[in-house]
Amino acid sequence: MTLPWKTPDGAPVTLKIIFTNGVGNAIRRSYFDDFVWKPALAHAGVIPPKERGQRYAAAPDDGMHALRHFYASLVLEAGGSIKALSSSPR
Numbered sequence: 673m674t675l676p677w678k679t680p681d682g683a684p685v686t687l688k689i690i691f692t693n694g695v696g697n698a699i700r701r702s703y704f705d706d707f708v709w710k711p712a713l714a715h716a717g718v719i720p721p722k723e724r725g726q727r728y729a730a731a732p733d734d735g736m737h738a739l740r741h742f743y744a745s746l747v748l749e750a751g752g753s754i755k756a757l758s759s760s761p762r
Contacts, residue, residue, distance in 0.1 A: 673746055705735065 677685040691699045691708075699708070710728035713719045722728045732738075747757050 673743075709735070709739070 673688075674684050674686040676682040691704055693699055706728070710719065710722070710731065713731055713734055714721045714728060718734050719729045719731050744757055748754060
């Protein structure tokens with residue numbers, strides 16, 4: 673994935689995106705959603721901060737499903753095969 677670095681108009685940087693924990697194991701979607709993705713959305717002001725003892729607000733337009741669609745769009749835009757993309761593990 674190629675995105676601007678440090679600022680929205682920063683120099684583009686290309687990196688592979690893999691979500692792993694501190695020992696290199698894949699992160700479960702529910703953990704990523706509750707402890708990484710939603711806190712980032714709240715910090716960016718996309719969703720409200722979570723109330724003490726409560727869960728974060730639902731974010732169907734900005735959640736993990738939207739991230740999957742964004743990834744698929746990047747793969748296809750870069751010339752990736754729709755067949756390979758559709759048969760990749762979910």
